[in-house]
């Protein structure tokens with residue numbers, strides 16, 4: 001009998017090459033590799049397709065991984081200046097941030113409806129490697145600003 005592979009997390013992220021380092025930084029900051037491991041799903045807009053007409057297709061990918069690896073957490077990583085959101089070069093950061101928060105919440109609600117026992121964490125990641133957790137506690141931007149103030 002083959003050993004059953006277990007992975008704790010599913011990380012959903014946008015494939016935008018500018019953000020590889022920033023996403024990897026977040027994954028390392030939380031040590032997901034050692035803390036139960038993670039599977040990676042990469043599709044444009046991260047939370048965005050879960051809020052659109054093709055949501056079933058993307059939800060199906062999460063369900064397939066869950067069946068195979070028994071994942072108990074889904075982390076959705078949006079990023080600012082996202083082309084899939086039509087935001088590349090957009091001027092208003094507050095409005096941009098709000099759209100991601102709305103979309104991430106909608107995506108999380110959908111995942112929770114289909115898999116009620118799963119934990120969903122939602123992040124907005126910035127190109128400089130900072131990130132903010134939506135409705136959560138992790139906020140490296142705040143932390144970094146605090147460190148700067150304390151200096």
Ligand SMILES: [Zn+2]
Nearest residue numbers: 014016082083
């Ligand atoms: Zn993107």
